[in-house]
Amino acid sequence: MHILLFGASGHVGTGLARLLSPHHTVTGIVRQRPTTETAYEPLIVPDWVDEPEAVTSALASAGRPPVDAVIAAIGGWYIDEPVLDRGLGKFDADYDSYLRGHFTACALSQSLATERSEAVGSSTERSTGQVSGRSTDAGPDSTRFVHLALNGVASVEALAGSGAISVFGAAQKMLIEVAAAESTTVDFRELRIMAPIGGDDRNDLTGGVDTVPLVQVAEAITPILYSPERFDVSMEIHATAETSDG
Numbered sequence: 001m002h003i004l005l006f007g008a009s010g011h012v013g014t015g016l017a018r019l020l021s022p023h024h025t026v027t028g029i030v031r032q033r034p035t036t037e038t039a040y041e042p043l044i045v046p047d048w049v050d051e052p053e054a055v056t057s058a059l060a061s062a063g064r065p066p067v068d069a070v071i072a073a074i075g076g077w078y079i080d081e082p083v084l085d086r087g088l089g090k091f092d093a094d095y096d097s098y099l100r101g102h103f104t105a106c107a108l109s110q111s112l113a114t115e116r117s118e119a120v121g122s123s124t125e126r127s128t129g130q131v132s133g134r135s136t137d138a139g140p141d142s143t144r145f146v147h148l149a150l151n152g153v154a155s156v157e158a159l160a161g162s163g164a165i166s167v168f169g170a171a172q173k174m175l176i177e178v179a180a181a182e183s184t185t186v187d188f189r190e191l192r193i194m195a196p197i198g199g200d201d202r203n204d205l206t207g208g209v210d211t212v213p214l215v216q217v218a219e220a221i222t223p224i225l226y227s228p229e230r231f232d233v234s235m236e237i238h239a240t241a242e243t244s245d246g
């Protein structure tokens with residue numbers, strides 16, 4: 001499967017690429033050239049949020065195969081002053097980092113899904129003389145294109161000190177639900193990780209907070225990418241390794 005990863009430079013994106021790349025081709029969209037070796041193939045697109053067409057051009061120029069699925073691990077994490085004290089400038093910056101990025105990633109999935117179905121359709125027509133049906137290998141269903149957005153506990157709980165993340169995380173959840181309700185070409189899904197992710201030093205784990213290991217996130221993601229129809233639009237993963245509908 002060829003996975004396009006947004007947020008590849010982040011803590012979650014970097015770790016997911018490491019876990020998924022032995023089994024999949026992973027292309028990471030990044031705004032700056034990575035300074036160390038990455039498990040994903042980086043495509044540097046500095047203004048991808050405002051110029052989504054630059055992503056499709058970069059994919060074509062790099063000769064990357066059609067994208068089968070998108071993972072959006074955009075956003076991040078901070079504890080700061082109360083949201084109203086941080087001011088409008090920082091609120092706007094958080095809107096950029098969370099909601100706008102997810103909007104563009106969703107819109108790109110729509111156009112990539114169309115490209116992919118045309119590519120799969122024409123190659124199937126060439127080999128069988130028929131229009132595409134289900135794929136015959138162990139790969140994804142050729143008729144489905146999955147967009148999986150990651151989100152956190154702040155999207156469903158008002159987290160003091162991370163207020164804008166709560167505001168835009170909640171809006172992100174609804175963005176994915178609306179996109180899922182409206183799209184006829186993309187299976188939009190959201191996985192909310194309801195605990196800090198292991199290995200992220202920004203999390204305050206004082207007092208022995210349970211974490212979700214990245215390997216558990218990767219294990220939750222894989223079946224969603226292959227069989228999105230088995231999953232609800234909105235899902236949660238908890239530190240206890242449970243995945244539940246939400």
Ligand SMILES: NC(=O)c1ccc[n+]([C@@H]2O[C@H](COP(=O)([O-])OP(=O)(O)OC[C@H]3O[C@@H](n4cnc5c(N)ncnc54)[C@H](OP(=O)(O)O)[C@@H]3O)[C@@H](O)[C@H]2O)c1
Nearest residue numbers: 007009010011012031074075076096097150151152193197
């Ligand atoms: N870390 C955790 O413990 C944790 C727990 C639960 C859920 N999650 C979820 O996992 C996802 C990723 O979190 P993370 O911890 O990996 O965050 P992170 O390490 O801060 O990385 C954030 C990523 O988003 C990108 N990004 C930020 N602002 C952007 C903007 N304005 N335009 C374009 N890209 C932008 C960053 O790219 P640049 O490098 O180019 O800035 C980076 O790749 C989030 O959805 C979060 O809710 C994380």
